[in-house]
Amino acid sequence: MNSKKTRELELFAQRIRLETVRALGHLGFGHIGGSMSIADVLAVLYGKELRHDPKQPTWPGRDWLILSKGHAGPALYATLGLRGFFPLENLKTLNLPATRFPSHCDRNLTPGIDMTTGSLGQGLSVALGVAKAFQMDGADNTVYAIIGDGECDEGQIWEAALFGAHHKLQNLIAFADFNKQQLDGYVKDILDLGDLAAKFSSFGWHTQEIDGNDISAIEAAVQKAKAETGRPHMIVLDTKKGRGCSFAEGVLNNHSMNISQEMMNASMAEIEARIAALEGEMAQ
Numbered sequence: 001m002n003s004k005k006t007r008e009l010e011l012f013a014q015r016i017r018l019e020t021v022r023a024l025g026h027l028g029f030g031h032i033g034g035s036m037s038i039a040d041v042l043a044v045l046y047g048k049e050l051r052h053d054p055k056q057p058t059w060p061g062r063d064w065l066i067l068s069k070g071h072a073g074p075a076l077y078a079t080l081g082l083r084g085f086f087p088l089e090n091l092k093t094l095n096l097p098a099t100r101f102p103s104h105c106d107r108n109l110t111p112g113i114d115m116t117t118g119s120l121g122q123g124l125s126v127a128l129g130v131a132k133a134f135q136m137d138g139a140d141n142t143v144y145a146i147i148g149d150g151e152c153d154e155g156q157i158w159e160a161a162l163f164g165a166h167h168k169l170q171n172l173i174a175f176a177d178f179n180k181q182q183l184d185g186y187v188k189d190i191l192d193l194g195d196l197a198a199k200f201s202s203f204g205w206h207t208q209e210i211d212g213n214d215i216s217a218i219e220a221a222v223q224k225a226k227a228e229t230g231r232p233h234m235i236v237l238d239t240k241k242g243r244g245c246s247f248a249e250g251v252l253n254n255h256s257m258n259i260s261q262e263m264m265n266a267s268m269a270e271i272e273a274r275i276a277a278l279e280g281e282m283a284q
């Protein structure tokens, strides 16, 4: 899928990265690694798949997104700001006193945030509960959830996995951001997940494993999930923590970093160059 739409989504993902680096850089620190790894899936959701209306954030007909790894809020705020839920300028208050943009997602503060998250392990259960409610109502809303790989060390994830398969919640599409790192090290060293996709399959989920920083692969996987009935969906995203941010990508200690003005400016210049190149390609 190398269509014009895919190019637009690639551009959107770069803009999400740009605004995330700007907001975190303005604050001077924050969760850069796990925000960057999900920029591509956010671009596909908010640029194409997720039914939403920025003017009515709680519109009953909307699809839901629960960002269970709530510390990656800055990437979701950048996405929502770019979609027009609120002025991007507001992200300059990120994590400051009285802000509507705390470091972790809060549904009572930020337009477009569907669940308050930050205590890992809870979001998938809530997403399945919402999906169950839509199923009982015969409603056609889809519930999306993004969980972390470190987060999969939580037992509650596996209770949720049982629940989703038992209730045949085909209206739930979850993504596991398999960036192989968590707060203070590699997931395999802290509590190894083994074959994550095989585990969800054995719990009865429809499961896919894809390059999670490849827009066209994400588009195709969501389409495939939507076509498969009778089971909840887990799309394991093989990603890089810090992806697309030169001071964070490939760095072990990139979970929450101090960010100097120089680091911010250098990273933003690189992302802006990528945006200009994509815009140039699209103009041809």
Ligand SMILES: Cc1ncc(C[n+]2csc(CCOP(=O)(O)OP(=O)(O)O)c2C)c(N)n1
Pocket (backbone or CB within 6 Å): 033, 034, 035, 037, 069, 071, 072, 118, 119, 120, 121, 147, 148, 149, 150, 151, 152, 177, 179, 181, 182, 183, 184, 241, 255
């Ligand atoms: C219940 C709970 N335990 C511990 C933490 C502290 N914590 C915050 S982020 C994090 C690592 C999460 O790793 P992962 O889910 O892989 O996120 P990513 O690497 O994608 O940012 C931990 C342990 C928490 N927020 N909630």
